[in-house]
Amino acid sequence: MAKHSGSLLLLVIQSSSMSISTLLATKADDGATLLAFKAAAIGGAGNGATLASWNGSTGGYCTWEGVRCRGRHRQVVALSLPSHGLTGILSPAVGNLSSLRFLNLRSNGLSGSIPASLGRLHRLHTLDLSHNAFSGEIPVNLSSCTSLMVMNIRFNQLHGHVPSELGNKLTSLGSLRLGRNNLTGTIPVSLANLSSLVALELSFNQLEGTIPPGLGSIMGLYYLRLAFNSLCGQPPASLYNLSSLEMLQIQGNMLEGSIPADIGTRFPRMAILFYGINYFTGSIPTLLSNLTKLQALDLHDNCLTGYVPHMQGRLQALQRAALSSNMLEANNREGWEFITAMSNCSQLQQLFINYNDAFTGKMPISIVNLSTTMQILNVQDTRISGSIPSAIGNLVNLNFLNASNTFISGVIPDSIGKLVHLGMLCYGNTNLSGQIPSSIGNISMLTFLDAHHCNLEGPIPSSIGKLKNLLALDLSMNRLNGSIPKDIFKLPVLSSNLDLSYNSLSGPLPSEVGSLGNLNNLFLSGNQLSGVIPDGIGDCTVLQRLWLDNNSFEGSRPQSLNNMKGLNELKLSMNDLSGKIPDAIGSIRNLQRLYLAHNNLSGPIPLALQNLTSLSVLDLSFNNLQGEVPKGGIFANIVNMSVTGNNKLCGGIPHLHLAPCQMNSVKTNRRGHMKSLTLALAVTSALLLLASVVALTQLFRKKLRQKQKSPLQPQRV
Numbered sequence: 001m002a003k004h005s006g007s008l009l010l011l012v013i014q015s016s017s018m019s020i021s022t023l024l025a026t027k028a029d030d031g032a033t034l035l036a037f038k039a040a041a042i043g044g045a046g047n048g049a050t051l052a053s054w055n056g057s058t059g060g061y062c063t064w065e066g067v068r069c070r071g072r073h074r075q076v077v078a079l080s081l082p083s084h085g086l087t088g089i090l091s092p093a094v095g096n097l098s099s100l101r102f103l104n105l106r107s108n109g110l111s112g113s114i115p116a117s118l119g120r121l122h123r124l125h126t127l128d129l130s131h132n133a134f135s136g137e138i139p140v141n142l143s144s145c146t147s148l149m150v151m152n153i154r155f156n157q158l159h160g161h162v163p164s165e166l167g168n169k170l171t172s173l174g175s176l177r178l179g180r181n182n183l184t185g186t187i188p189v190s191l192a193n194l195s196s197l198v199a200l201e202l203s204f205n206q207l208e209g210t211i212p213p214g215l216g217s218i219m220g221l222y223y224l225r226l227a228f229n230s231l232c233g234q235p236p237a238s239l240y241n242l243s244s245l246e247m248l249q250i251q252g253n254m255l256e257g258s259i260p261a262d263i264g265t266r267f268p269r270m271a272i273l274f275y276g277i278n279y280f281t282g283s284i285p286t287l288l289s290n291l292t293k294l295q296a297l298d299l300h301d302n303c304l305t306g307y308v309p310h311m312q313g314r315l316q317a318l319q320r321a322a323l324s325s326n327m328l329e330a331n332n333r334e335g336w337e338f339i340t341a342m343s344n345c346s347q348l349q350q351l352f353i354n355y356n357d358a359f360t361g362k363m364p365i366s367i368v369n370l371s372t373t374m375q376i377l378n379v380q381d382t383r384i385s386g387s388i389p390s391a392i393g394n395l396v397n398l399n400f401l402n403a404s405n406t407f408i409s410g411v412i413p414d415s416i417g418k419l420v421h422l423g424m425l426c427y428g429n430t431n432l433s434g435q436i437p438s439s440i441g442n443i444s445m446l447t448f449l450d451a452h453h454c455n456l457e458g459p460i461p462s463s464i465g466k467l468k469n470l471l472a473l474d475l476s477m478n479r480l481n482g483s484i485p486k487d488i489f490k491l492p493v494l495s496s497n498l499d500l501s502y503n504s505l506s507g508p509l510p511s512e513v514g515s516l517g518n519l520n521n522l523f524l525s526g527n528q529l530s531g532v533i534p535d536g537i538g539d540c541t542v543l544q545r546l547w548l549d550n551n552s553f554e555g556s557r558p559q560s561l562n563n564m565k566g567l568n569e570l571k572l573s574m575n576d577l578s579g580k581i582p583d584a585i586g587s588i589r590n591l592q593r594l595y596l597a598h599n600n601l602s603g604p605i606p607l608a609l610q611n612l613t614s615l616s617v618l619d620l621s622f623n624n625l626q627g628e629v630p631k632g633g634i635f636a637n638i639v640n641m642s643v644t645g646n647n648k649l650c651g652g653i654p655h656l657h658l659a660p661c662q663m664n665s666v667k668t669n670r671r672g673h674m675k676s677l678t679l680a681l682a683v684t685s686a687l688l689l690l691a692s693v694v695a696l697t698q699l700f701r702k703k704l705r706q707k708q709k710s711p712l713q714p715q716r717v
Ligand SMILES: *[C@@H]1O[C@H](CO)[C@@H](O)[C@H](O)[C@H]1NC(C)=O
Pocket: 052, 053, 054, 055, 056
């Protein structure tokens, strides 16, 4: 302690001698200092013109862009070059602009450290170095800028502690913003001394420890952001004394305790209240509804329990409420009244109640009376049941509706087609039944439609082909039947998934499938699709995963398969494919998983497969393959490879326990291999290879097989 005050004394002496030299420096030409600034900062291309225009005699510096002077001695009082593409470093010479009051260099690319010499700018009232690439620590010397009212150095790469000296000396400071850096250590208790502070922002750092109770004495504070640090403990009771607060963001920490029951009487001006992503317990106080200016409430990802108070209807300004990921409760008897009350919130846009396991019982019909300003409604992963009210179409501005992983049942109402702004519609893994209404084709903004794993039945409405903005469609695991409407394949921007697997779709795969030139994943497994795999599929040039397994495809050689260079997963198991596996399959360079089990494939296993270094799973089981099993590559380890159920195979690694190959049969096999290799060389494209897989199926034997899962088939749930 003694040592500490000793060095403090030394600092005081040094700084007073310093201010004498600062005084001398005033006599130095501010123009020369500006040229030193220019020399260190590099004007980027285009905007570099700014600094280039700082030319001619230094006498003219008061007219240079961004410079303002005052007084007979033409002292620089302001240097303001925000968003001017400056890079390089900030010259320490700036500390010589002794009359500087305003320094704004925000939104440039300046790097290096913040010069400690800025501490000599005793008249500086605004320092804005935000949105740059400054690194190093915050210089303690800044605490000598005793006139500072605004210090904004957020969005840099500063590390180290928040200097406690700032709190002791910058008594005029009104706004202190240090967010979005890499600051560590605790929040200095000395900040409580900044009694003029109205805005304090320390969000997105790695600060730890508790929130200093002293902050609760800065009575003018209206803006307090401590979000996304590692703060712990309970927020101090004094915080609730800050009756001027309009924004309190403490989300994304490790804070605990409960939200005080009288919170509603403490913050008469509160507009933004964020407690999310912490460990808060207890219930949501009823009096919260007395925060009548509240616009955004975030309580998500805590451990809150009990019913949501029904008084929320008094929050007339509320636009966004996030209550997700808690243990909040509602059932058929009680708890859902808050939804009815919220129909009063005439500006409500977003309501998140998802991930609350104890939200049970029927979806309140009054949900359709929520404000027409609603844009996001998320009830996913709750245990809500009942049907979708037919008046859901009232919420005309909805653009996101997720009810996946719930017990919602009944049919999808026709009125869903009125939600023309809907971009995301998710009903996956629910108890929905009946047919998909063709009105769905009216939701022209839809980009994402998920209704997988429900009890939907009947045909896929061809009106889905009108959804010109659809990027992904998942109707898998339902009881849809009939053929696949051709219009689906004409969806112009479908690029993520088309998943119709595990339904009862029948008939051929239309050749229009080739129009899906942007599609990454095509999943048609587990249907009753039959006939040949059409030529056109080769035009799906960016396909990564193609699943056609568990169908009745027979195939005849597709004529024009182009390069599916990105293909990394091909599932053709459990069809009626026959003939040889072409050697050329070895040229699908990215192939990682290949499933050909339970077909009638015959002939030798192509040696080329052992050369596919990307291959990590290979299932050739239950075919009629013959000859020697290779020993290299994927064949070296039985864990990710299966050849069982092929009675005419021999050799391979000992683990396979196959009979050794007869000398002459080996020779035959080699000769056969050489032949097909020659053939392979003649065939250039990887897709032709794929084509030939399919081609071999010409010889298929029509036979009804029991479709059992092969050992390496990943289970879909
Ligand atoms: C000096 O700056 C002026 C604008 O202030 C500009 O027109 C002129 O081209 C510049 N001269 C040089 C040599 O860069």
